[in-house]
Amino acid sequence: MHIDDMLRITIHEDSKVSRLELAGKLEGPWVAETEKAWRASLHPDQKIEIDLRQLTSVDNAGRDLLAAFHRSGACLIVEGVWMTALIGDLTSQPCEGAVVQSSRQKAPRRPTSRQLESKK
DSSP states (O other): OOOOOOEEEEEEEEESEEEEEEEEEETTHHOOOHHHHHEEEEEOOOEEEEEEEEEEEHHHHHHHHHHHHHHHOEEEEEOOOHHHHHHHHHHHSSOTTTTOSSSOOOOOOOOOHHHHHHHH
């Protein structure tokens, strides 16, 4: 197995929050390992967060697991265009306060004159 095909799962826990930090590829056998780590981290009265900021790729099984995280109430922490779009496709709305946008701020887009004309 090549090192680029790996996934690192780091678990941070305190009395209120259990956070799984995923780095690498959420693919193949790593999907089942991630699900095991997630289920082992579920505790009553403890919020769960899944930090996806270091993921580099996700296969279909990984997408299904991310959707399961969201359905269970876990907050998904993301940044960057690719991951933000992926999570947007899987979820109806992000967790309040946990979704991290790209650090680069975009200026609001101004409509072009053609767009203004079509609105009249």
